[in-house]
Amino acid sequence: MKQRIALLGSTGSIGIQTLDIVRENPGLFEITTLTAHRNWERLARQAVEFDADSVVIADERRYDALRQALDGTSIKVYAGEEALRQVVQSGQVDVVVNALVGYAGLMPTIAAVEAGKKDALARVAPEAGFAPENRPRMRDEIEDLVEQVFVTEDEGIAALLRGMIERPDRNEMLRRSAVRQLFIFGKHDGYIPLEKAEALAAAHPQARIAWLEHSGHMGFLEEPEITARALLDFMGTENEPESR
Secondary structure: OOEEEEEEOOOOHHHHHHHHHHHHOOOOEEEEEEEEOOOHHHHHHHHHHOOOOEEEEOOHHHHHHHHHHOOOOOOEEEEOHHHHHHHHOOOOOOEEEEOOOHHHHHHHHHHHHHOOOOHHHHHHHHHHOOOHHHOHHHHHHHHHHHHHHHHOOHHHHHHHHHHHHHOOOOHHHHHHOOOOOEEEEEOOOOOOOHHHHHHHHHHOOOOEEEEEOOOOOOHHHHOHHHHHHHHHHHHOOOOOOOOO
8 A cells, every 4th residue: 555645844955856757656655645845836737746635834924826827736735834734644545754944844844743654853963963964874873763752652752843843042141151162063954954053153253163174963983082072172272262
């Protein structure tokens, strides 16, 4: 039986790669729902190609354009965050693949977990934490993380994700703090995209910044020696000007 997939963020690079896999395996997968933030034109083309049952555009200002583009088809068109939550919890969906970047993907992920559909989260999220070049050599570490997701209660995962959304913004507190600070970023982070990391670094001139050239979110596993050296160098310095 085919797996019925709701693909969130289908117009981004990860979403496009996912559709390539679906295209190459028509006997295994079918697309029921596609979503995008604002790229309604590509979303409409994908929906027609994969004969999706429904589409969701998160930016409600693009709803009319998307609806008109799909006029004459049987594809249902929705808009907004509530529509995203509803489609991932639909009984017509077996697997939710979340290709949304950063915090935009957290609420739909929570909805999917609460609907008992954490399988794709377990299979995709741990791997996304590693830089693509490191994934083949780190299969054991990735599988360990996958197992941790599977054995964690759904309520625990949902609570963790909600905590990430609801935690207060501490950026101003950090900027005012007299405590020395070190930020370590991986340049191939699937959770914190490079442009977001660069913006954070620019917003915190008080901090020392260490960049891991060949890491994702798991630099302590991917480049442990370089990560350790960055920590030791930081702890060994006093109140000298911070290098960036």
